[in-house]
Structures are given as structure tokens and as C-alpha cells.
Amino acid sequence: MNGIGQHQAAQQYAQVTARLASMSDAEALATLESFVREFPEYGQAQNDVGVLQQQAGNAVQALGRYERAVRLEPDNTVFLKNLAGFYYVELGWDDDAIAIYTRLLQQYPTDTELLGALAIISKDQGLEEQARIFLQRIVELEPWNREAREGLQALTVAPAGGPQQPELDDLLSGLRQAAAPPVAPPVVEAAAAGDQRIVTLERQLADAPTNPLLNNDLGVLYAQAGNLEKALAHHELACRFAPDNLLFLKNYAGICACREDRIDKAIELLTGALVKYPQDTELLAALATICLQVGRPDEALIFLRRILDFEPWNQEARDLVLQLQNAPADFFLTR
Numbered sequence: 001m002n003g004i005g006q007h008q009a010a011q012q013y014a015q016v017t018a019r020l021a022s023m024s025d026a027e028a029l030a031t032l033e034s035f036v037r038e039f040p041e042y043g044q045a046q047n048d049v050g051v052l053q054q055q056a057g058n059a060v061q062a063l064g065r066y067e068r069a070v071r072l073e074p075d076n077t078v079f080l081k082n083l084a085g086f087y088y089v090e091l092g093w094d095d096d097a098i099a100i101y102t103r104l105l106q107q108y109p110t111d112t113e114l115l116g117a118l119a120i121i122s123k124d125q126g127l128e129e130q131a132r133i134f135l136q137r138i139v140e141l142e143p144w145n146r147e148a149r150e151g152l153q154a155l156t157v158a159p160a161g162g163p164q165q166p167e168l169d170d171l172l173s174g175l176r177q178a179a180a181p182p183v184a185p186p187v188v189e190a191a192a193a194g195d196q197r198i199v200t201l202e203r204q205l206a207d208a209p210t211n212p213l214l215n216n217d218l219g220v221l222y223a224q225a226g227n228l229e230k231a232l233a234h235h236e237l238a239c240r241f242a243p244d245n246l247l248f249l250k251n252y253a254g255i256c257a258c259r260e261d262r263i264d265k266a267i268e269l270l271t272g273a274l275v276k277y278p279q280d281t282e283l284l285a286a287l288a289t290i291c292l293q294v295g296r297p298d299e300a301l302i303f304l305r306r307i308l309d310f311e312p313w314n315q316e317a318r319d320l321v322l323q324l325q326n327a328p329a330d331f332f333l334t335r
Helices: 003-018 025-038 043-055 059-072 077-091 094-107 112-124 128-141 146-154 168-178 198-207 212-224 228-241 246-257 260-276 281-293 297-310 315-326
Strands: none
Touching: 003 025, 003 043, 025 043, 043 059, 043 077, 059 077, 059 260, 059 281, 059 297, 077 094, 077 112, 077 260, 094 112, 112 128, 112 146, 128 146, 198 212, 212 228, 212 246, 228 246, 246 260, 246 281, 260 281, 281 297, 281 315, 297 315
16 A cells, blocks of 8 residues: 555544444444455554454454554554464464564563563463563563552562573573473374264263263264254264363364354354464364355465464465465455
8 A cells, every 4th residue: 555545544544433432343343344345455454353353252353354464564563462462362372472572572672561461471371480570670660550569469479689580582582482382182083983873872872961972973973964953963062061172172163164153153162272272283274264164365374374384294285375375356255
């Protein structure tokens, strides 16, 4: 967008935002979405739509908007903070969030918002000493900051005469190492259905209705038989009775993704699991597939590139990235 176009967009956006206070959240979101369709290169609007989409619980849409805003204005600290916060809170991409915060803090070492974010991450990672150092720096910069003072009091007090505080680079390096995402544990595969008939499992389930494995296997069999209603019901029960089983969750999300009225549920399940298992390429691939299904190729590219970060040999993901990059802009319909 040239200077004239940017100025025109800024003027119109100011008029639009002046009307938002009198609108409901849904109306405000629809209004801003309409604006970014007309001015897709205006970063502030992309960022603000991301904020509203996140507030509405639409994680995939929010991710796409935040990423687009940063691509348009890569040095905008507000956009970078929002993206980093989203990475950490919504997706569990801790290392990516820390990388952004680290780069910003090196540029703006007195930014208390950055220090506060890193204090929260440090505490979440069990690094109380590092959290204490970040909070202490906030208090030094803002003696009136009550939240930082209360945070310091809640942490273990460093012993008097202790070692000298580490340099900022060493502090951030240690935090990034501590936040390295764990490898997802192997999941137990469901027993193969083989020649077992649905009626046999239904009889077994009658004696053990809360058995998650039986419910999952029945869901698989019903899906293969084309009965999505039954499949959905059994996969939902499997997840209810074994909420930490990643395989059952993936199966449930897969069935939800097959139904237009349950796509949002599929996204909710997958993004929730991604927080726990940020390196699980099956979760990333499922989210990429849904993004393509609903006509959001930009978001699909984010997840596909993430797969290639972990699996550079994944030719299927690589081919799809190239295909999407070469597709015309109007090839996909916006949901």
C-alpha cells in the first residue's frame, strides 16, 4: 500500500472505529472484517480484528490476523506483543513467544510490559528466581507498580548476599531453554476393530458404558459405516471418559470437522491439544486441513510451515505450501 492509500485507509479506519463503541461485539467484528476486506494491507485493522477474534474464541482466525499484521508492519511493537501473547496463551508455542519478547526487550529494555510478560512465563516454567529478577526490574522502573510488588512478595525471597544477578542475555537464554516444548508422549493405539462387528462392541458397551476405549472403537466403526451421528456420539463419550487421551481427542475432532455445524468444536479441540503438544504435526496438519476446508489459506500456511519446522522431510506439507503460495488470491472463498 502506497503512502496515499495508507493515508486514505487510516482516515476511513478512524471513522469506522469511532462507531464501534455503540456496537455489540459481533457487530464490531463484522464491521472490522468488512474493512479489512476492502483494505487488506492496513496492519492496524488486521491486528484489531485479531483481538476481537481472540475475544470471540476464534483462535484460527485470530492467528491469521495477528500474523498478517506483523508481516505488514514487522517492527510494530504492539502487533508483536499481541502475536507473542497469542502464541503463549492460546497455542502453547512458548519458545516462539519468548523469541519475540527477547528481541523486543533487547530493543526496549525498560518496557515494563515486556518484563511483566517474561516474569509470567518464568513463573509458569517454575523459574521463580528469574521471575523475581524481571519483577524487581519493573519495581525499579515503576516504584508505584503494585502488581509487580505483590508478585515479588509471592515469590521466594532471594537470600541476602546471594550471587550477582545474571546479565539479561543469559537470563533470557535460560528461560528459552526451560520453555523448550516437551515431546508429546506416545499415545496408545485403539484396539483394531478387525472383524469385530458393531453389534459385538455395543453389547460389551452395555456392560461398561463408561469404557472410553469401547466408545472410541465404536466411533471409528460407525464412521467407517457412514453413520456420522453415531460416530460423533461415541467419540464424544470417549473424550468425556478419557479427557487426556490424545488419540481419542484427535478422532473426535476429525468427526467434528466432517460436519459444518461442528467445525468450531473441532478447532477448539485441536487448538486446546496444541497447547499441551505444540510439536504434534498431526494436530498441526488437522488444523491446516480445516483452514483449507473453510477457505482460509493464510492460516493453513502458518500451520503447514510449522510442520516443516519439525519435519523438514515432510514432502506432502512442502508440496501443499508451494501449491498455496502459487494459488491466485481469489481462489479460496472467505468463510
